Amino acid sequence: MGVIASLPEAVTELVRDGATVALEGFTHLIPVAAGHEIIRQGRRDLTLVRMTPDIVYDQMIGAGCARKLVFSWAGNPGVGSLHRFRDAVQRGWPAPLEIEEHSHAGMANRYVAGASGLPFAVLRGYVGTDLPAHTATIKPITCPFTGEVLTAVPALNPDVGIVHAQRADRAGNVQLWGITGVHKEVVLASHRSLVTVEEVVDELDPRPGAVILPSWAVTYVAEVPGGAHPSYAMGYSERDNDYYQAWDAISRDREAFTAWLEEHVRSRVPAP
């Protein structure tokens, strides 16, 4: 466990056509390079899971990797809409995209239930909204002590969970800090996992706010410096806000997108 591998090897080993895959990252530490590797390997029919599908999911959807999206907010943060996502939902291009739509609170609790080995989670949520009418994975549940009716959502247990982190040691123990999002939850909830890291180091010195994922709780670790770009890795890089803003124009047009994908993803070979 916590086996150190190259990115292409780890993705080949973990991600199969038809799999349920979560590439998580709440603005920070998004495993973008891993998403590009999935595109390069030509995976199809994936169920993509993520609270905040942003540019890399837009790219994966536009590249035809996805059959279904499970999510709570699909947008380009601070910029606007995701045009490839829209095109797939509104016009079925390049393939129809089934959606399963939740709120952030619901998705976060679904990961928590998954990480906890429970079949469902309970929250105060969704009540009065139109979401339960369109999403089968939202149901009422009654408190056995007070009789109060709350909301239940089922656990998320992806086949593969992928996140980016700052560092790992040579034994495959992972350390991340800053906005840690649902990184721990998605790795623990998933049957198998991949963590891409900025660097592999001899020793993980303690850091304020750091989350540790022990080697034995992670399947693969791959060293991919800059693997979160245009997202960032606190202490290593800054968020490339220009890239997010530029994405809007690139992604509006199918041809511009296709050319971009060919040049910037498909024709690139990552360092082994």
Added chain:
Amino acid sequence: MGVIASLPEAVTELVRDGATVALEGFTHLIPVAAGHEIIRQGRRDLTLVRMTPDIVYDQMIGAGCARKLVFSWAGNPGVGSLHRFRDAVQRGWPAPLEIEEHSHAGMANRYVAGASGLPFAVLRGYVGTDLPAHTATIKPITCPFTGEVLTAVPALNPDVGIVHAQRADRAGNVQLWGITGVHKEVVLASHRSLVTVEEVVDELDPRPGAVILPSWAVTYVAEVPGGAHPSYAMGYSERDNDYYQAWDAISRDREAFTAWLEEHVRSRVPAP
């Protein structure tokens, strides 16, 4: 919120006869001085809540503060039994003690539900044991998605939650590190709270593993150096294992205990 007060003031303000009070600490950062102040102020009929009632609860029970104990493991860690607790349960001295007994997993989840504003929590627990037959606050619950039967426990929302921590700043923001137990949960689950701290400082510099309780989430902060003794505050003191071992002999005998209580608690006045 996060008002800095003396320990006697804060206890006077917060802890009333008949209240439900949780003094938490999982071996580390136990608010012992606050427990002694409650004894000195002569509080009665308290419902005491704690996962691991140890020496300070033995003292409070022996001093006659408690009517009921909600707990999961009542012992002198690494030493043996709590004799005042035993005497109260087995022989009703100095007063009968009602008990509501759980497991650690159940109690921890009860605090989590309390901190989360939910009426109950779900876990895999208690199944096959004799606990549900004797504890009304353990009930089955069925997953609305899979039909699986799990266990529900109700939220804990004490009137007052009390913990010890390493430091606070002058605005009343609290910082603790090391084994953080259920400190955050009990403070957030309780209607009002008191954090005793080793010291009040100008600025809380970030620390690996530190938990922050924002001032606005805490009712009172009291500076009580050594306030966790014989428990410890990592970075400030060591656990006084000799005291824990010596307690066994002191507490076995009602008279020895009463004399100890008079000398070491009742007749002492804490610094204002």
Added chain:
Amino acid sequence: MTVAAARALRDGARCFVGIGRPSTAANLARRTHAPNLVLIYESGTIGAKPATLPLSIGDGVLADTADAVVPVPEIFNYWLQPGRIDVGFLGAAQIDRYGNINTTVIGDHYGDPTVRLPGAGGAPEIAASCREVIVIVKHSPRAFVERVDFVTSVGYGSGPGDRARLGLTGRGPVLVITDLGVLEPDPRTAELTLTHVHPGVDPARAVGATGWPLAVAPSLGVTPEPGPAELAALRLLERQD
């Protein structure tokens, strides 16, 4: 509009901030009349004090300057859900007469939408659990509709009493701030009512930009002009952006 929103935040309040105008307004308030405003972002940063405006809710400047950074499940479960947050700040693609908000789809069919919007994010639970909600949205008939195409976040449902019936703990939207003025729910009918216009705005313009017959308060007020300190702070914030 940003200044009016900033002014609505009282000093010391705990404010759950979405990105864009809400974030600008909250940061403006912190630099003017409300230095102790506690900014909470759904990325898990509690007490963020950004020197520059973040583009996203997860920019490094938020984590760097926060009192605490907690995991995302914790921000929703321990901090938002129990009602610890005073004010939630939301935007909207559509808002209706009763302050219900749509950020999901435009069109009559969820499965075949005219426009697919980003979706719910944190909004449904912010709208449910914050003690009060402030909505910021540009005034137009496309945005101010008789009935939202999809209820992403509940305002007053279909009228008075609905929030209590649904078990929602917060008060709901107390202010809707637009580029033309301010709407507040009528205390009796819960219907959004124009209570203020910005200086120089004809109330008829607001009525015309609203897709239902907008009620106008008999004691219609005018929001004060932005002061020089507010304008200077706003310019500084926006320049850094």
Added chain:
Amino acid sequence: MTVAAARALRDGARCFVGIGRPSTAANLARRTHAPNLVLIYESGTIGAKPATLPLSIGDGVLADTADAVVPVPEIFNYWLQPGRIDVGFLGAAQIDRYGNINTTVIGDHYGDPTVRLPGAGGAPEIAASCREVIVIVKHSPRAFVERVDFVTSVGYGSGPGDRARLGLTGRGPVLVITDLGVLEPDPRTAELTLTHVHPGVDPARAVGATGWPLAVAPSLGVTPEPGPAELAALRLLERQD
């Protein structure tokens, strides 16, 4: 007894450790044949590597040397409950024919006990969710009873199939290590059976110290003598204590 327990831990295993003999045994294993044993204490320390034996499960030395320290709810919910832990180590005041454990009350009446014991702690869920459980308990008729007065932690319930029926995910107690020998559940009947005695121990002594007619395996073995390295490491650990 401690050495036999230490030997039962395979290198690299994740071990949920209670205080007292389990902790001594686990630390002994880590210093002898199992340097990569992962010690997890319910106080939230994952991968603790104490140089001295802790008196409590929350001693500073555990937090100081751990790979990670997590809150107590997390240790139960994220780490124990989903079955990530290989071995749970438990003690017992009473243990019965089917490996059920009592650490709650001695006597026929829960509400009026002969002896009030500390209670459940983490044990019920350790016994339910660890892949395997090892119990360490001194051999005596008071401890080895036909039927425990109170089931604090489930072994095999009332016999084969009970764990599956109850939905318990772990295998249950695979070894009960005493000062006289080792008991293992019979694969067919799930009844604890004497499979090994320690060197020089007459099996009849173990049978006599057991409160039910203890089955003795036909192929009864003898545990190997502690080696010099084990004894040296054990003495070092206990001296530091």
